[in-house]
Structure formats: C-alpha cells, structure tokens
Amino acid sequence: QRPPGQTDLLAKYHSTSGYHYLLLDQPHPQNIFQEMQSHPLQQARETNVWYPFDRLGEWSLAKFLVENLSQMQIDKFLKL
Numbered sequence: 001q002r003p004p005g006q007t008d009l010l011a012k013y014h015s016t017s018g019y020h021y022l023l024l025d026q027p028h029p030q031n032i033f034q035e036m037q038s039h040p041l042q043q044a045r046e047t048n049v050w051y052p053f054d055r056l057g058e059w060s061l062a063k064f065l066v067e068n069l070s071q072m073q074i075d076k077f078l079k080l
Helices: 032-037 042-046 054-069 070-080
Strands: 009-014 018-023
Touching: 054 070
Parallel strands: none
Antiparallel strands: 009 018
8 A cells, every 4th residue: 555645656667678667647757769859959060060169170179189188188278
C-alpha cells in the first residue's frame, strides 16, 4: 500500500540497463538529443556554422590556442 500523496510510478524494463522509473504526473525527461533540440540557442546553431563563435576568425583563434597552449597560458592570454 502506498503512503498518502505518493505519486504513481511507471516502470519500464530495458534489457541492458534494467528498470527505468517515470513519475506519471511529471513531464517525461528528455534525452540529450531532445535537450539540444529544445535549447534556446538552437536557431543560432542552425544558422551559424561556427557556433558558439561568431565567425571563422574566432573559431580559428580558439583552435590555435587549444592546440598550442596550456590551459594556464590560455587563461593568461584571455586576461590581456
């Protein structure tokens, strides 16, 4: 018997990961792909191939920094 106020649960069994429980009175959780699709900046990702950078120059700078400098050196550069 359930305690008063306990929410109904739905259990689904998956052969490789076991049981998954969902609260029936709550919205279903989204997987990572669904979260990406519903993100407020989704339109920017669709229209800007360099997202999250504004243009190729910013992306190239970030790529250069990551490939050639340590994190400490990048931090110092960004503080200039």
